[in-house]
Amino acid sequence: xxxxxxxxxxxxxLTALCLTFIVFFMTNLHPNLEKLAKTEGNMRMTDEQVExxxxxxxxxxxxxxxxxxxxxxxxxxxxxxxxxxxTRCSRPGVSLEETGRFCGVLQGNFGFSTVFKGExxxxxxxxxxxxxxxxxxxxxxxxxxxxxxxxxxxxxxxxRTDRSLSTFAIATTATPEYVSGVIFVVLFASSRxxxxxxxxxxxxxxxxxxxxxxxxxxxxxxxxxxxxxxxxALALYGVGYIARMTRASMAEVMTAxxxxxxxxxxxxxRNIVLKHALRNALIAPFTVIMLQIPWLLTGVVIxxxxxxxxxxxWTLVQAAGNNDIELLLGxxxxxxxxxxxxxxxxxxxxxxxxxxxxxx
Amino acid sequence: MEAxxxxxxxxxxxxxxxxxxxxxxxxxxxxxxxxxxxxxxxxxxxxxxxxVGFALVLFWVxxxxxxxxxxxxxxxxxxxxxxxxxxxxxxxxxxxxxxQWYLFGGDNLARDVxxxxxxxxxxxxxxxxxxxxFAFMVGITLGLxxxxxxxxxxxxxxxxxxxxxxxxxxxxxxxxxxxxxxxAGAEIRIxxxxxxxxxxxxxxxxxxxxxxxxxxxxxxxxRFFTRPMLRNILIAGTLLVGAWMYSGLAFNAxxxxxxxxxxxxxxxxVSVVFVNSPTxxxxxxxxxxxxxxxxxxxxxxxxxxGPWYIMLWEILPNARGPLIVDFCLRIGYTTILxxxxxxxxxxxxxxxxxxxxxxxxxxxxxxxYPHPALIPALALMSMVLGLNLLADGxxxxxxxx
Numbered sequence: 001x002x003x004x005x006x007x008x009x010x011x012x013x014l015t016a017l018c019l020t021f022i023v024f025f026m027t028n029l030h031p032n033l034e035k036l037a038k039t040e041g042n043m044r045m046t047d048e049q050v051e052x053x054x055x056x057x058x059x060x061x062x063x064x065x066x067x068x069x070x071x072x073x074x075x076x077x078x079x080x081x082x083x084x085x086x087t088r089c090s091r092p093g094v095s096l097e098e099t100g101r102f103c104g105v106l107q108g109n110f111g112f113s114t115v116f117k118g119e120x121x122x123x124x125x126x127x128x129x130x131x132x133x134x135x136x137x138x139x140x141x142x143x144x145x146x147x148x149x150x151x152x153x154x155x156x157x158x159x160r161t162d163r164s165l166s167t168f169a170i171a172t173t174a175t176p177e178y179v180s181g182v183i184f185v186v187l188f189a190s191s192r193x194x195x196x197x198x199x200x201x202x203x204x205x206x207x208x209x210x211x212x213x214x215x216x217x218x219x220x221x222x223x224x225x226x227x228x229x230x231x232x233a234l235a236l237y238g239v240g241y242i243a244r245m246t247r248a249s250m251a252e253v254m255t256a257x258x259x260x261x262x263x264x265x266x267x268x269x270r271n272i273v274l275k276h277a278l279r280n281a282l283i284a285p286f287t288v289i290m291l292q293i294p295w296l297l298t299g300v301v302i303x304x305x306x307x308x309x310x311x312x313x314w315t316l317v318q319a320a321g322n323n324d325i326e327l328l329l330g331x332x333x334x335x336x337x338x339x340x341x342x343x344x345x346x347x348x349x350x351x352x353x354x355x356x357x358x359x360x
Numbered sequence: 361m362e363a364x365x366x367x368x369x370x371x372x373x374x375x376x377x378x379x380x381x382x383x384x385x386x387x388x389x390x391x392x393x394x395x396x397x398x399x400x401x402x403x404x405x406x407x408x409x410x411x412v413g414f415a416l417v418l419f420w421v422x423x424x425x426x427x428x429x430x431x432x433x434x435x436x437x438x439x440x441x442x443x444x445x446x447x448x449x450x451x452x453x454x455x456x457x458x459x460q461w462y463l464f465g466g467d468n469l470a471r472d473v474x475x476x477x478x479x480x481x482x483x484x485x486x487x488x489x490x491x492x493x494f495a496f497m498v499g500i501t502l503g504l505x506x507x508x509x510x511x512x513x514x515x516x517x518x519x520x521x522x523x524x525x526x527x528x529x530x531x532x533x534x535x536x537x538x539x540x541x542x543x544a545g546a547e548i549r550i551x552x553x554x555x556x557x558x559x560x561x562x563x564x565x566x567x568x569x570x571x572x573x574x575x576x577x578x579x580x581x582x583r584f585f586t587r588p589m590l591r592n593i594l595i596a597g598t599l600l601v602g603a604w605m606y607s608g609l610a611f612n613a614x615x616x617x618x619x620x621x622x623x624x625x626x627x628x629x630v631s632v633v634f635v636n637s638p639t640x641x642x643x644x645x646x647x648x649x650x651x652x653x654x655x656x657x658x659x660x661x662x663x664x665x666g667p668w669y670i671m672l673w674e675i676l677p678n679a680r681g682p683l684i685v686d687f688c689l690r691i692g693y694t695t696i697l698x699x700x701x702x703x704x705x706x707x708x709x710x711x712x713x714x715x716x717x718x719x720x721x722x723x724x725x726x727x728x729y730p731h732p733a734l735i736p737a738l739a740l741m742s743m744v745l746g747l748n749l750l751a752d753g754x755x756x757x758x759x760x761x
Contacts, residue, residue, distance in 0.1 A: 316530070340526055
């Protein structure tokens with residue numbers, strides 16, 4: 001077991017290195033750097049001025065060298081621009097002597113965001129905590145809903161309940177966040193269409209709309225009105241997949257010999273499901289739920305953009321859209337790590353949960 | 361002129377779609393009549409879910425085919441005074457021969473939402489299946505040997521596939537589908553006075569578009585090498601057509617000037633193929649690992665058949681069930697991915713009528729004027745739902761074997 005975890009972790013680190021290098025390479029392509037020089041320096045710089053701006057700040061070094069410096073395994077060189085002396089660690093109000101020779105991610109220095117004018121690590125930490133709340137509520141809604149649907153459907157395979165729940169699960173997988181988000185806003189958050197005007201007329205709700213179509217206020221204060229729609233939009237797309245996996249797993253367990261034995265012994269159907277089948281049926285969905293978390297990442301970006309919730313996904317869009325190279329790199333590192341760590345946990349968890357699998 | 365009532369709108373929409381209804385009736389009648397002779401396709405008509413799915417997919421396919429007849433206005437045409445107008449509003453200043461209403465209203469640039477939805481179906485239904493097909497070609501060509509031979513090549517390919525799979529899709533799109541990346545590279549002068557830029561999407565296209573040709577070449581060679589005449593004809597034909605299409609699609613330098621791909625479109629196409637291929641690779645590899653233990657593979661090996669013959673003519677046909685099901689699901693997923701790209705305004709031009717871009721355009725005034733975003737959203741949902749139901753029906757029927 002120990003060796004298995006060690007090997008998996010090794011592969012994970014190798015993958016992380018490869019992926020961050022790819023992101024580094026693609027964000028540091030020459031046209032991106034030219035754009036950076038023009039936004040940071042002067043829009044009307046000539047090509048020669050752009051080139052010298054880049055040379056002065058070390059952007060024209062070999063990409064592997066730059067990656068090493070960014071990672072913090074190679075010392076960051078000093079650059080002189082006129083009177084000033086720069087390194088990667090340079091910040092206004094910090095003298096050069098206070099900063100170390102290495103200024104990379106491994107030293108905790110993710111760089112400086114050109115759009116938000118702040119430390120990348122601080123920005124990401126703040127935005128990530130906002131997204132954490134979103135994810136928490138999504139998981140609270142999504143996982144129990146999916147498991148209940150899956151178990152009810154898989155309990156009696158082929159029954160009418162199974163057919164209607166399975167169709168519902170298929171329908172949710174056909175509704176990406178940007179579709180369900182639009183439908184929810186039209187149905188619940190518009191004062192002109194959907195249910196809100198009707199309910200308002202009947203006097204059931206005091207405000208003009210049931211829910212808010214924007215979640216920007218949720219950053220300070222999460223309420224039912226501003227958080228329901230984004231959470232529902234995200235949860236809905238994921239429910240179908242987990243529910244189908246749970247159903248398949250449940251249906252398989254229900255045909256097992258020991259369930260048959262329990263049935264023939266006269267155990268009630270309720271007890272068979274709750275005490276015998278459920279435990280074994282939940283092993284497979286665990287893996288799926290863990291693997292669903294990186295998948296939610298795309299959804300988070302969509303939902304945060306649609307509902308203007310300024311979390312991690314929104315930051316990604318801002319960084320990519322405004323050519324904020326350091327911030328985009330920081331965001332990518334976090335995104336890649338989230339994916340890899342959840343994969344690792346799901347692999348290890350699967351082995352722990354399932355006694356039939358013995359790792360050699 | 362009066363605005364149309366809801367019932368009238370439904371009536372007129374129904375009339376506009378008449379070519380589609382006729383086509384669906386004919387196809388359904390023919391299919392049900394011959395269903396005992398058409399194998400898996402025929403058995404689809406025994407499952408209600410499969411039939412509903414097939415009907416939805418067929419509806420959109422026929423809509424894309426007859427789009428010119430169905431559209432009431434040109435998708436880019438604007439009309440004064442029709443900005444954000446509600447569904448059923450009469451067209452102001454319509455000429456004699458024009459269609460008199462905006463059936464699903466106008467968008468924020470006073471274009472007809474109905475016609476844009478219909479025009480969008482054409483874009484989606486060309487790109488999504490084509491991209492999925494390319495992803496399958498790549499996945500099959502690499503996945504079969506990885507599963508069959510195993511060894512070091514398998515380890516490397518699997519690691520690469522996992523690498524791409526660990527990449528958050530949205531991040532990959534933001535890195536791969538930008539205007540800057542298309543300019544990043546050296547310009548190379550190629551045949552016919554065309555210029556090719558060595559940017560990442562172009563290089564990826566040059567690699568990925570080779571796989572279908574490679575696949576067909578191996579397919580024919582492995583089977584017909586004992587009949588040189590036939591083999592030579594097939595291979596020469598593949599090479600000729602392949603080289604022509606390849607020069608047009610990958611290099612945008614078709615010597616005949618018939619085929620070509622807009623650089624924006626190429627960028628999107630390549631990214632979507634790139635994202636989908638590793639998953640197909642993993643599925644095919646798994647299937648190859650499973651099927652190669654069967655007796656008929658052992659029999660072929662004993663007969664002395666070559667490894668590629670066994671992979672392509674013994675393993676692949678027997679893996680068709682799960683592959684067809686996954687193909688349907690994957691077209692749906694690709695449609696969603698294309699919508700995501702449009703939603704973020706990546707890739708296609710902003711005035712493009714594809715569903716993702718229209719949703720993106722419409723969402724800005726969503727609470728005031730819902731129809732410009734709602735209509736393409738429902739269109740996208742119904743098509744993906746159709747594909748998913750179709751896949752479910754096919755799975756159910758193929759399991760009955």
